[in-house]
Amino acid sequence: MDPRIARTRHSLQRALFDLLGTRDLEDVTIADIVEHAGVNRSSFYQHYSDKDTLLADAIDSALAGDGAALPPLMELIETDAIAAIVAYLGHFEGNIDVYARVFGPHGSLVAVARLQQHVQGLAREGIESSRTQVFDGMPIDVAAAGIAGSVVAVVGAWIAMEPRPGLDVAAAWIWRVLLGPGAEQGGADPGCGSA
Structure with a gap:
């Protein structure tokens, strides 16, 4: 996998995982995630179609980490x-x-x-x-x-x-x-x- 793609995905995963420490999933917006990750909204949609799939990947990454x-x-x-x-x-x-x-x-x-x-x-x-x-x-x-x-x-x-x-x-x-x-x-x- 291209290192830039891996970095962006990791940033998005980490952002959602961090945000869920203080808010329910339904209260976290895509705008919140991309702001916390330091990427633009189009980057989110290049890698994920929804928050649930991002969360599943974030959990996989956190368990592995x-x-x-x-x-x-x-x-x-x-x-x-x-x-x-x-x-x-x-x-x-x-x-x-x-x-x-x-x-x-x-x-x-x-x-x-x-x-x-x-x-x-x-x-x-x-x-x-x-x-x-x-x-x-x-x-x-x-x-x-x-x-x-x-x-x-x-x-x-x-x-x-x-x-x-x-x-x-x-x-x-x-x-x-x-x-x-x-x-x-x-x-x-x-x-x-x-x-």
């Missing part, structure tokens, strides 16, 4: 799962005002769907590589979508809680959702990996 991507499901199982999930959730906690708005009643279905899409890809990869029989008779994409929807819903519910439980608690909830029913009867220990 913080090194907060969830590892593939099989890596979670083979390592200290809680620590990996805590690192992921730490990004959300560090930007809680933004994510309270993203997941809130005036948030962005597009951005939440993008988060779910990422988790779904990890879940699909994990199901395929594990060769588990738990989902026999069910399309892998359906099982992965169920897992992803559950994980993202837990993140959204945790963000909305007042008072908000700690990262370890939320990570343990996500781990339980990932393991599913029967986790207490011989499920993988979230901290027993080989690492």
Whole structure:
């Protein structure tokens, strides 16, 4: 990608992410974004058709910038799962005002769907590589979508809680959702990996 294009996109992404720290998405205008980014309005439309897609890209960029991507499901199982999930959730906690708005009643279905899409890809990869029989008779994409929807819903519910439980608690909830029913009867220990 041309460095100028990358810089402009990053500026727009950072601007919207910053603005969401203090305002709902519906209250942020394109004019606000371009002013904060230091670019002109036509630059916005050269790169984005709407604020929701910009927000989804901004979240991707922020997660990557913080090194907060969830590892593939099989890596979670083979390592200290809680620590990996805590690192992921730490990004959300560090930007809680933004994510309270993203997941809130005036948030962005597009951005939440993008988060779910990422988790779904990890879940699909994990199901395929594990060769588990738990989902026999069910399309892998359906099982992965169920897992992803559950994980993202837990993140959204945790963000909305007042008072908000700690990262370890939320990570343990996500781990339980990932393991599913029967986790207490011989499920993988979230901290027993080989690492």
